[in-house]
Amino acid sequence: MTPSSAASSPSLAARVGRWSTRHRRTAIAGWFVFVLIAVFAGSSVGTVHPSNDSGGHGDSARADRIVNDAYPDRADESVLIQSTAGHPRTAKDPEFRRTVADVVAGVTRQPGVVDVQSPYTAGNGGQIAEDGHSAMVSFKINGDSKLAEKRVGPVEDAVRAAADRHPSVYVGQFGSASADKALSKAFGDDFAKAGMLSVPVTLLILVLTFGALVAAGVPLLLGLTAVVGTIGLLGPISHLVALDEFINEIVLLVGLAVGVDYSLFYLRREREEKARGASPREAVAIAAGTSGRAVLVSGVTVMVAMAGMMFAGDATFTALGIGAILVVAVAMIGSVTVIPALLSGSGRWLERGRIPFLGKRMAAARTRDIDSGGRAWNAVLNAVLRRPWLSAVAAATVLLVMALPVLHMHTADSGTDAIPRDQPVMKVYDRMQAAFPGGEIPAVVVLKAADVTSPRITAAVRQLEADALATGKVKAPIDTTVSPDRHVLQVSLPIVGSGTDDASNAALATLRGDVVPKFEQRAGTKAYVTGMTAGSKDFNDLMKSRWPIVFAFVLSLAFVLLLLTFRSIVIPLKAIVLNLLSVGAAYGVLTWVFQDGHGEGLLGFKSTGSITSWLPMFLFVILFGLSMDYHVFILSRIREAFDRGMRTQDAVAHGIRTTAGTVTSAAIVMVAVFGIFATLSYLDFKMMGVGLATAILIDATIVRAVLLPATMKLLGDWNWYLPRWLEWLPRIGGHEGHAAPAPAPAPGPRRIEREPEYAEV
Structure with missing residues (x-):
């Protein structure tokens, strides 16, 4: 050249x-x-973000749209008043009552607060826990999610002031606006940490490289x-x-x-x-x-x-x-x-x-x-090329063993379980869940009719409540809400479980499969179930139905692109298989660490018994794309050497050796940056960081250093095989002009016409 x-x-x-x-x-x-x-x-x-109402799928999304159209934008909030261990009191205690009254007065005075409900108001007995040691004040804040998040600040100040005036009683606030505000700040701090660390870490690795x-x-x-x-x-x-x-x-x-x-x-x-x-x-x-x-x-x-x-x-x-x-x-x-x-x-x-x-x-x-690629890579490559069969079988076996846990992978929306429990707002949530099980994560039955207060629908609602409680999977109190125009009805059914665990999913299945169909027959109209559990289930079902489409699209287009680039059907097929092996191994590690809980102590999380439902598809797409970086880069050097006249075996060795340093450096940067996300507090992003870092590490070592050279040596000139009936395919690009005259091809399955360099985009 x-x-x-x-x-x-x-x-x-x-x-x-x-x-x-x-x-x-x-x-x-x-x-x-x-x-x-x-x-x-x-x-x-500026940047436009979707509203909280624009997501969702299935029946839960239909229910949400009906509710959003019927009700003004409001955020539900609750304040928990609870007896403390040092001062055991009941809701009948004078100091307990004074605390409730102080909270009610404080939040009522704040802008945007409406519909304040005291536990002592007639008909609100369900806002006092069965043991009598906890009570809740509920209210709403007018405005969409952004306005409610702004308005919730003064409300929180009023609640904290009431808590300070009554130190012998626990007072804590939780709701959609207060939670959004607290978690947005927590996630913002997490991402700021990731951004601050990723730049110096990347620079350090590059300094060591150059x-x-x-x-x-x-x-x-x-x-x-x-x-x-x-x-x-x-x-x-x-x-x-x-x-x-x-x-x-x-x-x-x-x-x-x-x-x-x-x-x-x-x-x-x-x-x-x-x-x-x-x-x-x-x-x-x-x-x-x-x-x-x-x-x-x-x-x-x-x-x-x-x-x-x-x-x-x-x-x-x-x-x-x-x-x-x-x-x-x-x-x-x-x-x-x-x-x-x-x-x-x-x-x-x-x-x-x-x-x-x-x-x-x-x-x-x-x-x-x-040309040697360094001592470590050279030693590995020499060993692989000396025993390609053993190397290929051993590497494939390791990857398949790593992928085994994926056979019992279970996906679900992490819900509130993914949020760090050391967040003050989540401590309040956990207290509320313990005192009022299912109260903050109800399944909501939504019905739309000309008049939802008609005798027929009213009688059907009473029977719905009785049927739901009879299942043992729904807890009191059940709350019924009618829209101002009397066209939409909501029935909130507090269900057992954490919202996305097996108990909650079983409760949802009972409601959708038995209780709600009976309600529809009695009411004479269609009803939908929404809520955290229903939304999680519908999203999970969507991911399961869509993954074959996504996989087929990515794999087929990648195959066509590599086919046109390298003028071979073996190269793209092998690239797809190797990438799927590395992704499968990453899935297995992810399942073993997070679903099976083997990384709880090291990474500081509590397993939810599942992998968050959006992650497998996201990881596949990202990992398949990024791993092709290395694959194309290495194969381009191999093809370049082959086109200069090297035998396939020699071209493989040359290509791996000359790209070893770059692949190593790039992989270290990726693993380090992705690994930073594993240190974040939110469980879903821990999973993402570990999954990405693991897959890149596997891809840059076991796959690129062992499986790729071993399989290429075993296939020999078959690597460049293109059926004669595909020779009409266009060459994307042209001759680089720097290849030396090629000697006669090494013996192979049939004579292979050397292309003048690999194809160019």
């Missing part, structure tokens, strides 16, 4: 790289101008600017499609990962070529024509995988898919334009900020390991 020939490559990546090196100031300035414009646009129009601060800063700069620019672009997009509040965290997670990956692909190849004697411009040209192509193929493959989220049938997944696709596209464009511009005039400036001893050691190691 000659540098000059690489520079004359007509491929898209090489042309873009050549333009960037000739107009480096324009390319660099243009990138930062784009980021600034995106940020300005996003801050100018031995110089400036070189380490380039990948981080691309990743961060891609994230910032994408978040800015999401503002205008959110006016077309409402985006979830935590989409910024997903953009940070994905953007930092692929931004650093793509930069590493360029930087390592450019440094490798300079170590071989190429000039800075020649090294950049070669990197653009090779690693640049890998970035484009990888980026498109990742975006195809992320697009699978659009088929989940859920607005949250659609929003996440939009964010993930956009940040990958931005990072990909930035890497093929800005990185060549930064490198082309670099000279020695990338080596500035060298770390004493480390910088010289890393430079010497790069020169020594250009």
Whole structure:
């Protein structure tokens, strides 16, 4: 291969790289101008988030829409007044009564508070616990979720003031507005922690990789600017499609990962070529024509995988898919334009900020390991290639054993169980649940009719209450609410369990399968069941029904893209199998740690006995996309060597060795960043962090270092097999022009026509 020939490559990546090196100031300035414009646009129009009423699926969503249309926006709140161990009192005690009266007076005076219900008001006896030591004051706050969250602050102050005036009685508040406010702050603090840690951790790993601060800063700069620019672009997009509040965290997670990956692909190849004697411009040209192509193929493959989220049938997944696709596209464009511009005039400036001893050691190691890949990787690769059958069987066995727990994976909405119990608002919730089981998580039967107060419906409601209590899965008090226009009726049935556990699901099944159908017959109209349990069940059912569609879409499009890229049917089939093995192993680890509870002490959580229902599909899409980064990058080097005339076995060894350092560095960055999410307090994000970090670690070690080279050696020239009836397929891209004349192909199943380099996007 000659540098000059690489520079004359007509491929898209090489042309873009050549333009960037000739107009480096324009390319660099243009990138930062784009980021600034995106940020300005996003801050100018703001970001639209979906309302709390826009989610949901199935019968629970229909019930929610009926209720939302019939009632003004209000947030339900409750204040628990409870006897303490040091001062045992009952609801009849004068001090207990004075505390209740103080709470009622305090909340009544606050703006937006309506419908304050004292436990001592006639007909509200159900607001006093059976043991007489607890009572609840209930009320509502007018306004949608955002307005109610603003108004709840003064209400909380009034409740705290009442508690201070009556220290011998416990007073605590919980409701939709107070919980949203407290948990939004908790999650915001968690994500701020993740963002604050991910940047220095990434920089530290990159410094150890390159031995110089400036070189380490380039990948981080691309990743961060891609994230910032994408978040800015999401503002205008959110006016077309409402985006979830935590989409910024997903953009940070994905953007930092692929931004650093793509930069590493360029930087390592450019440094490798300079170590071989190429000039800075020649090294950049070669990197653009090779690693640049890998970035484009990888980026498109990742975006195809992320697009699978659009088929989940859920607005949250659609929003996440939009964010993930956009940040990958931005990072990909930035890497093929800005990185060549930064490198082309670099000279020695990338080596500035060298770390004493480390910088010289890393430079010497790069020169020594250009083709060997380092001692550790070389030792593993030699062992694998000597015994490919043993290596493949052993690695596959390890992955299958790791995946075994997935056979009993159970998915469910984590609900309130995912929230850390050390949150003050959750301590109040737990007290309420103990004193009034099911009171804060009722199943709600919703009915719509011309007049829900008619004698027939009134009689049917009385029988519904009797039937529900008779099951033993519903507790008193049962609350019935009629809309102002008398068109909508709600019957709140406190059910047993925590809301999403087996007991609550069994209660829901009894209501939907027996109690409510009888109620519908008596009332003469359709009724729906909603609430936390019903919403969780309906969402879980949606995920189970949609995963075959998502899997089929992602796998089929990835197959087609890799088929066109590498002109082989074996390469894409093997890539899919290897990726599924790593995802399956990650699922198994996730089940063993979180569902079976083996990581409770280490990670600081209490198992809910299930995996949160949104996570398996999300992990599959993200992991399949990110793992293709490594696969495409490694295979591109293998195919490049094969097209220069190497035998498949030699090309495999060369490709693995020359990409080992990059794969290792990129994987360490991803594992470290994803691992930070495992330290967050919210259980769902602990699961996400562990699942992502585990899968990337497995993919970069067992799969890429053992299974990939072993299977490629075993298949030999079959790796490049394309049936004659598919030879009409287009070649996406062109000849790079730097491949040396190829000798006759090694013996194989049949004569294989060598393509002039692998196909280019």
